[in-house]
Amino acid sequence: MTRRTAHPPRRPRPRTALGTRRGRRVLTGAAAAAALLLTGGCAGTAPGEPGARDGNPTGTVTVFAAASLEESFTVLGERFEKAHPGTEVTFNFGGSDSLAAGITNGAPADVFAAASTRTMEVVTRHGDADGTPAPFARNRLAIATLPGNPRSIRSLSDLTRPGLKVVLCDRAVPCGAAARTALDAAGVGLTPVSYEQDVKSALTKVELKEADAAVVYRTDVRAAGDRVEGVEFPESAEAVNAYPATVLKNAPNPTAARAFLALVRSAEGQRVLNGAGFLAP
Known part of the structure; x- marks a missing residue:
């Protein structure tokens, strides 16, 4: 086994x-x-x-x-x-x-x-x-949101809204480095509520409703099924791993x-x- x-x-x-x-x-x-x-x-x-x-x-x-x-x-x-x-x-x-x-x-x-x-x-x-x-x-990035996307997140710039809790992977982790590349390409400055040590931990913050959104891989959004909703963004093309x-x-x-x-x-x-x-x- x-x-x-x-x-x-x-x-x-x-x-x-x-x-x-x-x-x-x-x-x-x-x-x-x-x-x-x-x-x-x-x-x-x-x-x-x-x-x-x-x-x-x-x-x-x-x-x-x-x-x-x-x-x-x-x-x-x-x-x-x-x-x-x-x-x-x-x-x-x-x-x-x-x-x-x-x-x-x-x-x-x-x-x-x-x-x-x-x-x-x-x-x-x-x-x-x-x-x-x-x-x-x-692999490409996507934004994982709560089911139904209640905060109406449509782009990376939406992640900067006041009061929105956003999680990123740590900068040393590939998903974190890719997220920073995409954010730079979008001209978005973002300070997350936490940096996570791997992409699954970042996604779990959203699944448990401890965050409103996380920038993760679209493969992880797909694997999570209806526990999250995925939002594609064009800048992900600048950060393909x-x-x-x-x-x-x-x-x-x-x-x-x-x-x-x-x-x-x-x-x-x-x-x-x-x-x-x-x-x-």
């Missing part, structure tokens, strides 16, 4: 467009990385395990992935396990910057899928990527890692990603 660790704890959410959220230990990307270090990499393959049996992947593959990939990668993880009996996919979803920091600090992982090329460069500069990371998808992925140089299970990435890049993988709202790479 696919196991997942994830972004900071939040209250349970009902069924999403792509499935249900099952019980799991929830950690931030940095905390999960620390836990893996303390356990000596128990989420990876056992020492000496080749990661292949009769030419097929086996064992555990550990994937560090941007929080916005949670729904689509969970689906792909389940399909991978079904196609390769004897494998298990363990996910650590979180802010790309925290995941990258964990990898450069030695957290054992097989695959890294980031929400921006800038974040991936942290890992490649440190020498942790096995080869040259390549994009597998792209490419999502690169790579097998990591010290991957405990490189055979399964390559096979999982092959699924992500395959026609089947692209259909799942496109269905979640991602753009082709």
